[in-house]
Amino acid sequence: MARRSWRAAAACIVVLALAGGCGGGSEEGSLTINIPAPQQSTPQSPFQYQFPPANQVPPAPNSPVATAVVAQAVLIGGASGFFVRPNLILTNWHVASPYLNGNTQAYPMPVVLTDGRSFNGTVVAWDASVDAALVRVAAASSPQGLPMGRSHELRPGNAVFAIGNRLQQGFVYVGGNYVEHAPVGIPCGAPANTRDAVVVAADVANGNSGGPLFNAQGQVVGMVSCMATGGFAGVRGIAIPSETLVDWLNGLDWARIGG
Structure with missing residues (x-):
């Protein structure tokens, strides 16, 4: 088989x-699938x-369905997220909260795209009661959002x-x-x-x-x-x-x- x-x-x-x-x-x-180190050239399945x-x-x-979804996923530290608009990523509040101190962002949020690019994300909105947060990155040719x-x-x-x-x-x-x-x-x-x-x-x-x-x-x-x-x-x-x-x-x- x-x-x-x-x-x-x-x-x-x-x-x-x-x-x-x-x-x-x-x-x-x-x-x-792990993000390859910069010197790594062997292609990996997504x-x-x-x-x-x-x-x-x-x-x-x-x-096309599977690859389109995967292309819009991101890694955020040890957790996950996905694009909802160009350069705007949705994730959980409990994922974003370690990077916040009250109403300000205290630490850069590491965001990695499936193509290997990495960014420091900025949390622009969050709501603990919904367990949702919105994160902005500055990525050229950003995914358009699911x-x-x-x-x-x-x-x-x-x-x-x-x-x-x-x-x-x-x-x-x-x-x-x-x-x-x-x-x-x-x-x-x-x-x-x-x-x-x-x-x-x-x-x-x-x-x-x-x-x-x-x-x-x-x-x-x-x-x-x-x-x-x-x-x-x-x-x-x-x-x-x-x-x-x-x-x-x-x-x-x-x-x-x-x-």
Whole structure:
């Protein structure tokens, strides 16, 4: 079979047939991509891919959908983010908060793009109650921003995908399944307010925070916030719904932010 040959190939692509939670934290099936050092010239694949169930239609590893999403992902320190407009990146508040001191930014935020470029990001807006923050970089030829979808159009079992700095191993692309919307107390450093969240069976882990959760059309349906800590048997991921993110972004003072 093709999958068996991939597993045996020296190209380091490991394909895992997803069963429920995408491996439940096992490193089997994970292709890790690290940003190469400047002297490194060997090209590397841009992401990891894990197959969702057979009844779903995922974006193939090198499809336009998958590569378009991956190109707009970023690493922020040990966590993740993604472009929503040119030079503007969305991430979690709990990812941005270590770089803040009250209402000012105290430390430069290291941002790395998938093409290897690195920048010091400036936090231009944040809201702990939403667990969202907006970061500006000054990148020539910036990615244009991912399209937003509607998380409430997902149905149980629909394929979803995440790209992020899983376990601080670079850009890692994983597949999973939508479970439900549920009131969840976001436990990842944001205030413990209970709010509507997207619950997914996907092998997200430490470092996925702030990365995009997207559907098979490449639309963002949520932003990964944390792993489930209880109450959802076999479920690994909690994400902020895209509708919540869009409402927050639309409510910002864009005359001040610009872009």
